[in-house]
Amino acid sequence: MYILLMGPPGAGKGTQAALLVEKFRIPHISTGDIFRAAVREGTPLGLEAKRYMDSGSLVPDSVTIGIVKDRLTKLDCKNGFILDGFPRTLDQAAALDSTLADMGIEITRVFNISVPDAELVRRLTGRRICKGCGATYHVLFNPPKAADRCDKCGGEIFQRVDDQEETVARRLAVYRARTQPVIGYYQEKGLYTEIDGRQAIDEVSIVIDGVLRGAMS
Ligand code: ADP
Ligand code: AMP
Helix, strand or coil, X not given: CEEEEECCCCCCHHHHXXXXXXXXXXXXXXXXXXXXXXXXXXXXXXXXHHHHHHHCCCCCHHHHHHHHHHHHCCHHHCCCEEEECCCCCHHHHHHHHHHHHHHCCCCCEEEEEECCHHHHHHHHHCEEEECCCCCEEECCCECCCCCCECCCCCCEEECCHHXXXXXXXXXXXXXXXXXXXXXXXXXXXXXXXXXXXXXXXXXXXXXXXXXXXXXXX
């Protein structure tokens, strides 16, 4: 099962990816998570990526494409993966195609989780992340049971720098300009399914499961 999760920042890609991982036991590859780990570790990649991430811009394709190629050729991707937040540009989509062709892999389905801007702003500004395990919460829509502590590992909960209101507007504009054209790319290939992301987390998950069951049969 080779799944691409697309959609604007805050649409619920990471949330749905976590549910798919539980069901299918395939790796969740999020370029955002890879960059944030590099920032935490203070690697040269992290130092470079941070400049773009903090301002809500995209990390250059010349950096991002190589990282995803390396990750996809790891053994654990042989039987499937969930790619979240990549491709975000047409050049990334073309590079992904050639990498997967080399690996003899065909994408099972591309989901675009669609959510209106006002709701995205609410989701992003209310998003909180666990410092320990990376689990995602929302102060209103999916709060942890104990305030400021992760349900799964007890870790501390924090807000991403780029989820503050000033940066959110820039990220949504970048999505429209650079990532929305990628949707047409997958529509033409007949791989594309639009998901109404305004629904509750478990409802979105049921729709995705139904489409995947259809794709497998
Ligand atoms: P993305 O990975 O697309 O940027 P996330 O999965 O991190 O988005 O979700 C953004 C925020 O919205 C998180 O705080 C998450 O808990 C919340 N969220 C995700 N899906 C839904 C939903 N269907 N309804 C309400 N809130 C949601
Ligand atoms: P995300 O966690 O997916 O919201 O990504 C956070 C930030 O990481 C983005 O705003 C970009 O700066 C960077 N990023 C993540 N994925 C990509 C990508 N595919 N191409 C370029 N930049 C990316």
